[in-house]
Structure formats: C-alpha cells, structure tokens
Amino acid sequence: MATQLADYRHIFLNDVPMMDVRAPVEFGQGAFPGVINLPLMDDGERQQVGTCYKQKGQNAAVALGNQLVSGATKRARIEAWAHFARAHPVGALYCFRGGLRSQIVQQWLQNEAGIEYPRVMGGYKALRTFLIETTQAAASQCGFVVLGGLTGTGKTEVILQLANGLDLEGHANHRGSSFGHRVSAQPVQIDFENRLAIDLLKKRDRGYGSFVIEDEGRHVGSCSVPLELRQRLEQAPLVCLEDSFDARVERILHDYVVQQCADFVATHGEVQGTAMFGARLQESLGKLAKRLGGDRYQVLRTTMQNALLRQHSHGDPSLHRDWIAAVMRHYYDPMYAYQRQSRADRIVFQGDRSAVMDYLRESASADPVPLG
Known part of the structure; x- marks a missing residue:
C-alpha cells in the first residue's frame, strides 16, 4: 500500500520537505513555507482536464490527462520529482485533497523511478485546515x-x-x-x-x-x-x-x-x-x-x-x-x-x-x- 502521512503536527514542527504537485495557479493562491511546486499538470493542462471532467466525467478526464502528460513531458516531470525525492528522502508530496493527482505522482515515481515516496493524507486542504485550527486554538487558549x-x-x-x-x-x-x-x-x-x-x-x-x-x-x-x-x-x-x-x-x-x-x-x-x-x-x-x-x-x-x-x-x-x-x-x-x-x-x-x-x-x- 502506498505510504501516507497524517501527522500534520510533525510535518510542520520538523519542517518536513514537501513538494506540491498542484498546478502553479493553485500554488500561487496559497502554500506553505519552503514547499516546492512541481506540478503534475501546468495551468493550461489542468484547465483542459477540468473542462473534460465536467463535460465527460472522470474516466475521460484521466485519459486526457495521460495524453497531455506523456512522452518527453512526463519524463521531465518524473525526473524533477525523483530529484526532489532523492534530495529530501524524509519528505512528502501532496495535491489539493490527497487524491488522484498525488496518487498518480506517487505511482509514477514508484513505477518509473523506483522511488517509494509518501503523500500527505488529505493533501493541501487538510494541512491548511490544521493550521487554521492551530491559530484558533492559540487565540482561545x-x-x-x-x-x-x-x-x-x-x-x-x-x-x-x-x-x-x-x-x-x-x-x-x-x-x-x-x-x-x-x-x-x-x-x-x-x-x-x-x-x-x-x-x-x-x-x-x-x-x-x-x-x-x-x-x-x-x-x-x-x-x-x-x-x-x-x-x-x-x-x-x-x-x-x-x-x-x-x-x-x-x-x-x-x-x-x-x-x-x-x-x-x-x-x-x-x-x-x-x-x-x-x-x-x-x-x-x-x-x-x-x-x-x-x-x-x-x-x-x-x-x-x-x-x-x-x-x-x-x-x-x-x-x-x-x-x-x-x-x-x-x-x-x-x-x-x-x-x-x-x-x-x-x-x-x-x-x-x-x-x-x-x-x-x-x-x-x-x-x-x-x-x-
């Protein structure tokens, strides 16, 4: 089973290196200190896949994503992820909800580069929620x-x-x-x-x-x-x-x-x-x-x-x-x-x-x- 990290407190207390595989436009709207953006899809690809998902459903969207991110593009992105993983062996990766995109990156790293690399359970949304609750708790306590x-x-x-x-x-x-x-x-x-x-x-x-x-x-x-x-x-x-x-x-x-x-x-x-x-x-x-x-x-x-x-x-x-x-x-x-x-x-x-x-x-x- 693919490894998942769910100890958000440990992640932030120890400055665990993370790569964010969301699209650059998502990363620009909010991220975490020190995190590197190495997207599965760029902004244009993400937009095309999103439109396809709304019109034709998930299977068609996944197929389009595989078509857009293939060949030399796929190899270059896997190489970038592998470089990060080797440089940060105790790190992790995440997408927005810890779902399909981070799973794909995790699988490609394993199958194409032979690297087992954990993903953050719940992704960016869970990490962000944890930090919001951290501030709220401090304010009240x-x-x-x-x-x-x-x-x-x-x-x-x-x-x-x-x-x-x-x-x-x-x-x-x-x-x-x-x-x-x-x-x-x-x-x-x-x-x-x-x-x-x-x-x-x-x-x-x-x-x-x-x-x-x-x-x-x-x-x-x-x-x-x-x-x-x-x-x-x-x-x-x-x-x-x-x-x-x-x-x-x-x-x-x-x-x-x-x-x-x-x-x-x-x-x-x-x-x-x-x-x-x-x-x-x-x-x-x-x-x-x-x-x-x-x-x-x-x-x-x-x-x-x-x-x-x-x-x-x-x-x-x-x-x-x-x-x-x-x-x-x-x-x-x-x-x-x-x-x-x-x-x-x-x-x-x-x-x-x-x-x-x-x-x-x-x-x-x-x-x-x-x-x-």
Whole structure:
C-alpha cells in the first residue's frame, strides 16, 4: 500500500520537505513555507482536464490527462520529482485533497523511478485546515500582551529579542505603516496566515503559553490579522514602549530611508534602485496627503524631494530628518495619542526599552495579566 502521512503536527514542527504537485495557479493562491511546486499538470493542462471532467466525467478526464502528460513531458516531470525525492528522502508530496493527482505522482515515481515516496493524507486542504485550527486554538487558549508605542520606538526590535514574541511584520513582509512596504512583495493572505500559524505551533511546542505581539491593528500592509486572533488582541493587556523624539527620528531615518534605499539598490542596481526607492517614498507620503492637509503635504513633498536629491548626489540622507519629524508630529503622534487614550484602561506597564524588556521577560513565565 502506498505510504501516507497524517501527522500534520510533525510535518510542520520538523519542517518536513514537501513538494506540491498542484498546478502553479493553485500554488500561487496559497502554500506553505519552503514547499516546492512541481506540478503534475501546468495551468493550461489542468484547465483542459477540468473542462473534460465536467463535460465527460472522470474516466475521460484521466485519459486526457495521460495524453497531455506523456512522452518527453512526463519524463521531465518524473525526473524533477525523483530529484526532489532523492534530495529530501524524509519528505512528502501532496495535491489539493490527497487524491488522484498525488496518487498518480506517487505511482509514477514508484513505477518509473523506483522511488517509494509518501503523500500527505488529505493533501493541501487538510494541512491548511490544521493550521487554521492551530491559530484558533492559540487565540482561545493562550495569553497575549500587545506591545504598543509611538512610531519609531523600536517595537519590532523588542519583539525579535523575545523568545515568545510573534513578529507579524516579519510574516507579512511589511513594516506596518504607510511607509512600510519592503522591496520584495508581501505574501498572499493564506501564506501570511500559514507562516503565523506555524510560528505559533513551534513556540507552543517549546512550552510558551503566552505571547507578545506588536500593536498592528487589523492589517499589516495588505495582510489581515486572522479574525479570532484580532478579537483576542483587542481585549489583551497593553504595554507601551517609550523613547525620545530624537531617537525615534533617527530610527525611522535608518529603517525607512537608509536601509530601505540600500535594499532597493542591492536588488535593482544603483540607478534603477535609487529611482524606485525615491518613487516609493513619495508614493507613501502621498497616501497621507488628505490627513496632513494640502498645504502641509505640499511643503513636506518638496522637503522630501530635496532630501532625495541630496541623498542621491552627495550620499547624505540627513535632510530626510525634516519631513520625518514633521510627519511624526502632525500625523503619527496625534493618531497614537488618540488611540492610547481610548485604550487607557488596558495599559498595564510603560517604560523605556530596558524596563519593558525586563517586564515582558518576567511576565513570560507568569500567568497572563488579567484585565481589571
């Protein structure tokens, strides 16, 4: 009997290598970290087989599939699967429901390459359901502390130093503000949710029953925080990280200007990367135009453009401090002050980085802080 794996917890805790034999379009809609897409059928072949199935039934669809994936095409795909299987002898394969497609790949590997390779029982759908339930269970069973603070206080840096920290921005590949877009694209929503669920699973397996998570609201860029978790966080205790205005400006300058520009240049080259960085920065400021007001926005836009020119011509990013400070004073700080006032009853601690780190580490081994 062909081997099947059904221990989804083991698969994710141990980062079991997997090949996804669904079509590329399915893979792009959602997959799991580190998984390789080696499809049985490409998108066009899958569409033809699907149409045939609807019109003539399963037997005709299977026959068409065998016709489309034959000869040199079949040999090339078996070779790719065999290469993966030999490179990852403790891995597995899956299709959408662990049905016909993964069975065919499993059989062809056995018959044509002499490789017995397990498939995941229930396929992608079962794995995805397991991760959804993992997040739901954590939301209902675990304690959470939300780390808040003014823009630029370094909340993500604190999260990354905590063994029980959950880095939503890292999983979403976004810094969580209007200027938070990174060089590479954000994951699709399902991929974001899967990454978060696996992180929760691994941390709970290491014994953590409470987590510290950054105050992100409903979205991190285009990624939405899962509903059950978001509802839990809306009731969680709030710890506020504090830092001086000047230190916050410097941190924003480094993260959103100096490092971001370097990332664009490293990815796209000096000329194109610099141009793309400048365009992205101005686009981000444009998103705040209405809230800043027309006159203030025009002044800050000019200030930003001058800063970009100086940065490009002299390698000096210092002029960016002017628009950064103004955006913080007139937009981010007032917005945070309003939000903090509306949630004042949830604040259980506030302080600088050292004090906040000590508090969060001490509370990691204690019971979740109850609301009053």
